[in-house]
Amino acid sequence: MDAGVEVPSSLERGDDSKPALSLCVMDPFLPKDAIGGQMFDNMTIAKGGDYFCYLGYVHIGMDSPLKANAKRFVDALASIGSKEVVLLHADCHAMISKMPEYGIELPFKAIHIVEYMKEYVQEHRGNVRPLGRKIAYQRPCASRYSTEIEPVLDELFELIGVERVERKYDRESAQCCGGLFSRIYPDRIKPMMEANIRDGIEAGADAMVFLCPLCMGALAKPASDNGLKPIFITQLVRMALGELAFPV
Numbered sequence: 001m002d003a004g005v006e007v008p009s010s011l012e013r014g015d016d017s018k019p020a021l022s023l024c025v026m027d028p029f030l031p032k033d034a035i036g037g038q039m040f041d042n043m044t045i046a047k048g049g050d051y052f053c054y055l056g057y058v059h060i061g062m063d064s065p066l067k068a069n070a071k072r073f074v075d076a077l078a079s080i081g082s083k084e085v086v087l088l089h090a091d092c093h094a095m096i097s098k099m100p101e102y103g104i105e106l107p108f109k110a111i112h113i114v115e116y117m118k119e120y121v122q123e124h125r126g127n128v129r130p131l132g133r134k135i136a137y138q139r140p141c142a143s144r145y146s147t148e149i150e151p152v153l154d155e156l157f158e159l160i161g162v163e164r165v166e167r168k169y170d171r172e173s174a175q176c177c178g179g180l181f182s183r184i185y186p187d188r189i190k191p192m193m194e195a196n197i198r199d200g201i202e203a204g205a206d207a208m209v210f211l212c213p214l215c216m217g218a219l220a221k222p223a224s225d226n227g228l229k230p231i232f233i234t235q236l237v238r239m240a241l242g243e244l245a246f247p248v
Helices: 002-006 055-060 064-078 090-097 113-123 141-145 149-159 186-202 213-225 233-240
Strands: 010-012 020-022 045-047 084-087 109-112 133-138 162-164 207-210 229-232
Touching (some): 090 109, 113 233, 133 149, 207 233, 229 233
Parallel strands (some): 020 045
16 A cells, blocks of 8 residues: 555646546556546546555555545645546545545545546437446445445446346445455455356356456456456446447
8 A cells, every 4th residue: 555655646637627537546457448538538637646545545454544644635636726526546536535524625526437427428328329238346345435426326327228237246245356365365365256256147247347447457357267348437438438349
């Protein structure tokens, strides 16, 4: 986690009338075509350690770094200079949800990536080609701090013609991807990961869709090896917009 702030940062200026997009430190872990196309055209993009959210410390049982760096995180996003900031990383939105607890007010509007994409798709319905696919959704652990996004996600899936299959390891019973601990405790974690993949297959999914790039990094290969196409959520929406092909 300490390495997060060391990731090289950049701020790519775009159209100031559009919301900015923060990638946190996730850029190296994103599929190459995750960001692009009409949804993200000419947006200001911030990425790297300057915009690190610190929420990941919760995953290893540490809360103190969040409080100590909360103001730094907000100030960094505010320094972008945009009235609205779209947060690609679920952990970033979860961190924002904790700001009232720390007595910090936001000088900008924070928008979850799912909210942004749902609104975009609604406004551009004529560009949507419903996918007609069944997917297993890998819900990030950080989404427990942003439960209000769950119905928004379901609306997004409906808009793009995707069925989120009913399965054991989803929603309130979502299974951790195991990525942080699979090398430390392989005997404990790998069976859990295998059960998660098997659950998606048994539910009849064509693909496993990820909101967290680290979840995708942990589960993409085992999913693919077992016939589930690994897809990042922005890729999925780009497929419905006709910009990318659904994997075969």
